[in-house]
Amino acid sequence: MECRLAEHAGFCFGVRRAMETVYKQIEENPETPIYTYGPIIHNDEVVKELLSKGVRAIEDDELDTLDGGIMIIRSHGVPKATEERIKSRGFKVVDATCPFVKKIHRTVEKAGAEGKNVIIIGSREHPEVQGIIGWCSTPFYVIEDISDVENIPFGKDSEIHLVSQTTYNLLKFKEIVDYIEKKGYYINVVNTICNATEERQSAAMELAKAADCMIVIGGKNSSNSRKLYDICSRECANTHFIQTLDDLHLELSKSVGLVGITAGASTPNNIIEEVQNYVRNEF
Ligand code: F3S
Numbered sequence: 001m002e003c004r005l006a007e008h009a010g011f012c013f014g015v016r017r018a019m020e021t022v023y024k025q026i027e028e029n030p031e032t033p034i035y036t037y038g039p040i041i042h043n044d045e046v047v048k049e050l051l052s053k054g055v056r057a058i059e060d061d062e063l064d065t066l067d068g069g070i071m072i073i074r075s076h077g078v079p080k081a082t083e084e085r086i087k088s089r090g091f092k093v094v095d096a097t098c099p100f101v102k103k104i105h106r107t108v109e110k111a112g113a114e115g116k117n118v119i120i121i122g123s124r125e126h127p128e129v130q131g132i133i134g135w136c137s138t139p140f141y142v143i144e145d146i147s148d149v150e151n152i153p154f155g156k157d158s159e160i161h162l163v164s165q166t167t168y169n170l171l172k173f174k175e176i177v178d179y180i181e182k183k184g185y186y187i188n189v190v191n192t193i194c195n196a197t198e199e200r201q202s203a204a205m206e207l208a209k210a211a212d213c214m215i216v217i218g219g220k221n222s223s224n225s226r227k228l229y230d231i232c233s234r235e236c237a238n239t240h241f242i243q244t245l246d247d248l249h250l251e252l253s254k255s256v257g258l259v260g261i262t263a264g265a266s267t268p269n270n271i272i273e274e275v276q277n278y279v280r281n282e283f
Contacts, residue, residue, distance in 0.1 A: 079134015122165025
C-alpha cells in the first residue's frame with residue numbers, strides 16, 4: 001500500500017512565514033513578553049503550544065492593560081490605525097502580515113494618495129478585508145457578491161481602484177469585474193487573489209481521484225479544511241476528516257492500494273507527519 005501526501009497541503013507561504021517569525025522572536029528575545037494580535041492561526045494545538053512558550057494571543061481591548069513587549073501581527077494584517085495604536089502603547093511591532101496582503105495595503109494606500117476611490121471584493125467582516133479597509137484614505141466600497149454591484153456609491157466618471165481579498169474565488173471575481181465594466185464604471189483592476197487555496201484544492205482533488213482512501217487533516221472550525229473534505233469526498237467515498245491522529249480510526253482492507261493525505265491551511269507540519277508515519281507503519 002502506498003501513502004501519498006498531496007503536493008500542496010497544510011500551511012501556505014504566508015502562514016508558514018508568520019509561524020517562523022514567532023519562533024524566531026521567541027529564540028531571540030527570551031526575556032521580553034511576546035504577544036500575537038489575535039491567534040496567529042486558527043489551530044488550537046498551535047495556540048496552546050505557543051502559550052506554553054509564553055506567547056499569548058491577545059484581543060484588542062487588552063492592549064491598554066499590558067506594559068509593552070513584542071506584538072506580532074498575523075498574516076491577515078491589520079488596519080494602519082491599529083498598527084499605530086499598538087506602537088503608541090509602547091509595543092515593538094513585528095509585522096508578519098503576508099507579503100501578498102501587504103501589497104494590497106500599499107496599493108490602496110497609493111490609490112488614496114492619488115485621490116482614487118477603492119472597491120474591495122471580499123467578505124466585509126473578514127479580518128483581512130477589515131485590515132485593507134484600514135489602509136484606505138478615500139471612500140471605499142466592499143462587494144461581497146455580484147448583487148452588490150447595483151449599489152456602487154461612486155459616479156461613473158470617478159476613478160476607481162479595485163482589489164480583492166486574497167482568498168476570493170477567481171471565477172466569481174472575474175464575473176464581478178466584467179459586470180462592473182459592462183455597467184460603464186472606470187476601474188483600474190488589480191487581481192490580488194493568491195493561488196495558494198486554489199493550488200491546495202486542485203492538488204487534493206487530483207489525489208482523491210486516484211486514492212482508495214483519503215485523510216483530510218484540519219480544524220473543526222476551519223472552513224478551508226471543510227472545503228477540502230467536501231472536494232475529496234466527491235472523488236473518494238472513503239474520506240476521513242480528522243483534527244489530529246487521535247481522531248483517526250482506520251480499517252483498511254487488503255484491496256486498498258493508495259491512501260492520500262491532505263491538510264488545511266492551518267494544520268502544522270508535525271501533525272501531518274504524525275499521521276503520515278502512522279499510516280505508513282501500521283498498514
Ligand atoms: Fe496564505 Fe498569504 Fe496567500 S497568507 S493564502 S500566502 S495571501
